[in-house]
Amino acid sequence: MYExxxxxxxxxxxxxxxxxxxxxxxxxGQPVDVKTLxxxxxxxxxxxxxxxxxxDERLWPALSDLFPPAVAELDRMLAEHQALDAELHxxxxxxxxxxAREITGGRAEVLVVVSEAAMxxxxxxxxxxxxxxxxxxxxxxxLLELFPQVPDAEVARVRNGIFHGDFRSSPHLVLGLMEDxxxxxxxxxxxxxxxxxxxxxxxxxxARYRSTxxxxxxxxxxxxx
Numbered sequence: 001m002y003e004x005x006x007x008x009x010x011x012x013x014x015x016x017x018x019x020x021x022x023x024x025x026x027x028x029g030q031p032v033d034v035k036t037l038x039x040x041x042x043x044x045x046x047x048x049x050x051x052x053x054x055x056d057e058r059l060w061p062a063l064s065d066l067f068p069p070a071v072a073e074l075d076r077m078l079a080e081h082q083a084l085d086a087e088l089h090x091x092x093x094x095x096x097x098x099x100a101r102e103i104t105g106g107r108a109e110v111l112v113v114v115s116e117a118a119m120x121x122x123x124x125x126x127x128x129x130x131x132x133x134x135x136x137x138x139x140x141x142x143l144l145e146l147f148p149q150v151p152d153a154e155v156a157r158v159r160n161g162i163f164h165g166d167f168r169s170s171p172h173l174v175l176g177l178m179e180d181x182x183x184x185x186x187x188x189x190x191x192x193x194x195x196x197x198x199x200x201x202x203x204x205x206x207a208r209y210r211s212t213x214x215x216x217x218x219x220x221x222x223x224x225x
Contacts, residue, residue: 001159002147003186008051009136010184014177015044016129022216023125027114033215034102034110040216041095041125043170045088048132050169052081062158063146073142080135087131091124171198176209 019041026032060078064071097113150158171194178184178191191199198205 001150001155002144004159004190005143006140007178007184007186007190009140011174011177012044012048012051013133013136014180015040015047015173016125016132017220018177018213018216018218019044020125020129021218021220023114025217026111030217032217034098034107036212036215038095038099038102040173040212041091043173044128045092045095047169048088048128049085052084056081058158062154063150066150066154067146070142070146077135077139077142080131080138084128084131084135087124087128091128094124171201172205172208172212175202175205176213179206180209180213 019037022032022037022040026034026037056078060074064074067074094113098110101110101113147155175194175198178187184190191202
C-alpha cells in the first residue's frame with residue numbers, strides 16, 4: 001500500500017510541476033496552448049482533491065484509531081490538506097477565468113488574468129506545487145513508519161477505500177507522468193490496476209501525453225523542478 005501511495009504522490013508531484021511550469025511559460029510569452037493548460041489544470045485539481053478526500057475519510061481515521069500517539073501528527077497532515085484545498089480553490093478560479101477570457105477575448109485577455117494572478121503573490125499553480133511537495137515530504141516518512149504496523153485485514157480495508165480509481169482519470173496524463181522522466185516505484189503493479197483496454201492503448205496514450213506536454217511548452221524534467 002505504501003508503494004501505491006508513493007506512486008500516486010509521484011504522479012501528483014509531477015502533475016503539479018507540469019502545470020506550474022506551463023503557467024510560468026504562458027506568463028513569459030511562450031506558445032502555450034491555453035485549452036490544454038485549462039484541461040490539464042482541471043485534471044490536476046480534481047485528482048488531488050479525490051486523493052486527499054479519500055485519505056481524509058478513510059486513511060487518517062483508521063491510523064488514528066490504530067496509533068493514538070500519532071494523532072497529533074496525523075491531525076497536522078489533515079490541516080495541511082485543508083490549506084492545500086484552499087490553494088486548489090484559488091487555482092480553480094484562475095483557471096476558470098482563463099477559460100472564459102480565452103473564449104471571449106483571446107490570448108491577450110488570458111495574459112491579463114495571468115498577470116493579475118501573479119501580482120497577488122506567487123502564481124497559484126506555483127503555490128500548489130510548493131505546498132503539495134512540502135506536504136508529501138512531511139507525510140511520507142510518517143506513513144513509512146506506521147504502515148508496517150497496520151494489521152493485514154486493516155490494510156485491505158483501507159486500501160480498497162483510498163485506491164478506487166484515481167489512476168483511471170485522464171489515463172494519458174497518468175501514464176505519462178508515471179514514466180516522465182523515469183518510471184515510478186512499483187510501476188508494474190500500478191499499471192496492472194488499469195483496465196486491459198488502457199494497457200493495450202499505452203503507446204497511443206503516451207504519444208498523447210507527449211503532445212500534451214509539447215502543447216504546454218514544457219521541456220523540463222518534472223522531477224527536477
